[in-house]
Amino acid sequence: MxxxxxxxxxxxxxxxxxxxxxxxxxxxxxxxxxxxxxxxxxxxxxxxxxxxxxVKDEFVYHEMVAHPALYTHPNPKHVLVVGGGDGGVIREVLKHPEVEKAVLVEIDGKVIEYSKKYLPEIAGELDNPRVEVIVNDGYMHIHDHKNTYDVIMVDSTEPVGPAVELFSRGFYQGIFEALKDDGIFVAQTDNPWFKADLIQSVNRDVKEIFPIVRVYCANIPTYPSGLWTFTLGSKKHDPLQVDETKIPEIDTKYYSPRLHKAAFALPKFVEDLCK
Amino acid sequence: MxxxxxxxxxxxxxxxxxxxxxxxxxxxxxxxxxxxxxxxxxxxxxxxxxxxxxVKDEFVYHEMVAHPALYTHPNPKHVLVVGGGDGGVIREVLKHPEVEKAVLVEIDGKVIEYSKKYLPEIAGELDNPRVEVIVNDGYMHIHDHKNTYDVIMVDSTEPVGPAVELFSRGFYQGIFEALKDDGIFVAQTDNPWFKADLIQSVNRDVKEIFPIVRVYCANIPTYPSGLWTFTLGSKKHDPLQVDETKIPEIDTKYYSPRLHKAAFALPKFVEDLCK
Missing domain, CATH: 2.30.140.10 (Spermidine synthase, tetramerisation domain)
Structure with a gap:
């Protein structure tokens, strides 16, 4: 069978x-x-x-959520991951020695529990002493922590079920306020082949709040269309102004210093969605 | 039902x-x-x-076979497409006004016949007077035309069935000889998630023949893994030395001047395959 x-x-x-x-x-x-x-x-x-x-393709998503923002911010000490209960983004965040504390706020404790049990290669760093795991609503956490984080990463599901509010303008405004004066946030924003409307509306909302907004892509074979977008909003630091020669070679399988800016060069039809 | x-x-x-x-x-x-x-x-x-x-995603493949090579060669007058009986690469090649003649050599006349009948938006330029369509074995054509072409594009199926010989070292040597002194060739070379060995062996073979070898990627949702590689071999002109500001904005949906070099920035695990 x-x-x-x-x-x-x-x-x-x-x-x-x-x-x-x-x-x-x-x-x-x-x-x-x-x-x-x-x-x-x-x-x-x-x-x-x-x-x-x-297990086979997780590295793409987790590296590409974490590293572009962390190598754009000059000194990211306090990082928040909203969602991401599998622990993959946290594992990548901890590769940055300047991060003193990484907070994970996952709404569903069962995701953490089963990831630790069945996906140890992904969730293995959730018990690291630099990590604080909170089982709570990310939306609430954001609104309770003003001027707190250097970088916020939104590793949510699609905008159905518990993640609907994580794609709202009010959430992005909350993120802006939860970030320090030179903070950066990044969110996964689905694929341009089947969800063009979502990418457009998120882009519009984030541009109303953050002075610098950039979109980049990565290939994830098990996600719809194989092409995933990430939207980055920044108060001060521009990922396209980073000196790539100063990014160290760390232990990654997808992200590299050479890909840092190139990932922001979008296919024309995606570029057009973000105008 | x-x-x-x-x-x-x-x-x-x-x-x-x-x-x-x-x-x-x-x-x-x-x-x-x-x-x-x-x-x-x-x-x-x-x-x-x-x-x-x-019909929905063909533009990615056809644009990305044609434009990186054609915007690297300073004056591509004579272009050969091996395979590609659906006519999509030819359509893109004709967007370059300096191309005087584009020759299509497709082994299977039925591919041309049914593409013209059912895919007119793709095959519509096969009757253009700048195009010569030859139903023949591409391997034979290459070996019968020394020092003839400025650019050769290999738009083959996977290395099973009629395309097996189009992934051989002998074929790449034949292409080298069919190109003029500053010629460029490009071939589709499958995906790095399931066919890493193929990409490695093609890269090794082409490096033994061409002084400049570059690999680039594009996202094609209906192809395995959604990430496709293309291997470019060149006698003289390097796609990474092109002045992107001089590439015109033409009617494309994936390729753009801004993507010309960025497409060659590979995910690290793909980069490692091509070392």
């Missing part, structure tokens, strides 16, 4: 992956959670029917 | 697309050919069970 996990990424298109076994399926207080062991991509975390991360 | 086209891109992973109808399925003299009308990506040409092109 062959078992395949098939995900409709749109109503008319999807991916399908042969699986060894299903490790977890559970309805948490916030969403449907599944942990599946696929042959091609290894273990895979699925929330509300959407792939969140897989 | 719902009909879905499912393609195994590896033994354990694939894509699935809901379809309106199957327009053609035929065993040609060279391969299995299908033309399918999908809802998400429009009409889709499938050869030997692999998506070759779709």
């Amino acid at each position: 062959e078992l395949w996990y098939t995900e409709k990424q749109t109503e008319q298109f999807g991916i399908t992956a042969k699986i060894r076994e299903t490790l977890v399926t559970e309805k948490t207080d916030f969403q449907d959670l599944a942990m599946i062991d696929t042959i091609e991509f290894g273990r895979m975390l699925v929330l509300d029917g959407m792939v969140m991360t897989t | 719902e009909l879905w086209y499912t393609e195994k891109q590896t033994e354990q992973f694939g894509i699935t697309a809901k379809i309106r109808e199957t327009l053609v399925t035929e065993k040609t003299d060279f391969q299995d050919l299908a033309m399918i009308d999908t809802i998400e990506f429009g009409r889709m040409l499938v050869l030997d069970g692999m998506v070759m092109t779709t």
Whole structure:
């Protein structure tokens, strides 16, 4: 018998992956959670029917959330990750020795629990002493912490279920206020092939709040279309003004100093969405 | 009743697309050919069970085969396209007014016939007077035309079926000899997630023949992993030495002057394959 996990990424298109076994399926207080062991991509975390991360390709997303912002800010000491309960972004953040404290605010404790159990290569740094893990609503945390963080990273699910409010103008305003005077934020903002409207509306909202707004892309095979966008808003520091020759070579598989600015060179149809 | 086209891109992973109808399925003299009308990506040409092109995302592949090489060569008058019977690369080549003649050598006349019939937005320029269409073996054509072309583009299927010899060292040597003294060639070279070995071996072979070898990437949603590589070999002109400010803004949806060099900035794991 062959078992395949098939995900409709749109109503008319999807991916399908042969699986060894299903490790977890559970309805948490916030969403449907599944942990599946696929042959091609290894273990895979699925929330509300959407792939969140897989052992084989997780490095792309986690590196590309963390490093462009952290190598743009000259001295990021206090970092907040909203969502990201699998711990992958935290692992990348800790590669920056100047980060004194990384706070993770994940709404769903079950994501943390099952990631620690089944995805140790991703979640392994959640117990690091430089990390504080808070199980709470990221929206609330942001509004309770004014002028606190150097960098804020929004590692949310898609704007359905618990993450709807994480794509609102009010949330971006809250982030602006939770950042210090030269703070930077970055959020995953879905793909330009099937969700062009979302990218446009986020871009418009963030531009009304932050003086510097940049969009960059990365290839993630298990995400819809394989092309993912990230929107960065900054109060002072521009990722395109960074001296790439001063970025150190760290232990990464996707991000590199040579890719730092190049990732912001967008396909023309994506560039047009962000005008 | 719902009909879905499912393609195994590896033994354990694939894509699935809901379809309106199957327009053609035929065993040609060279391969299995299908033309399918999908809802998400429009009409889709499938050869030997692999998506070759779709109406929705074809522009990425065709622009990215054609423009990086043509904006690197200072005066490309004579261009050869090997394969590419759907006509998409030819359409992009003709956007360069300095190209006097574009020769298409496609081994399978049925690909041309059905593309003209069902993909007119892609194949529409095959009857342009600047184009010569030859139904023949590209390998033979290359070896019969020494010192002839300014730019050669290899728009082949994967290295199975009729395209096996188009990934051989002998073929690249033939291309070198078919090019003029400052000629450039480019070939599609599959994806780095599932075909790392192929990219490495092509890179090694081409480096033994051409003094300048560069690899670049583009996102193609319907191709395996969504990330495609292209290998460029050049006798004299380096795509990374081009003055981007002198590249004109032409009618494209993916390629742009700003992307010309950035496309060559590779994810680190791809960069490592090409060392």
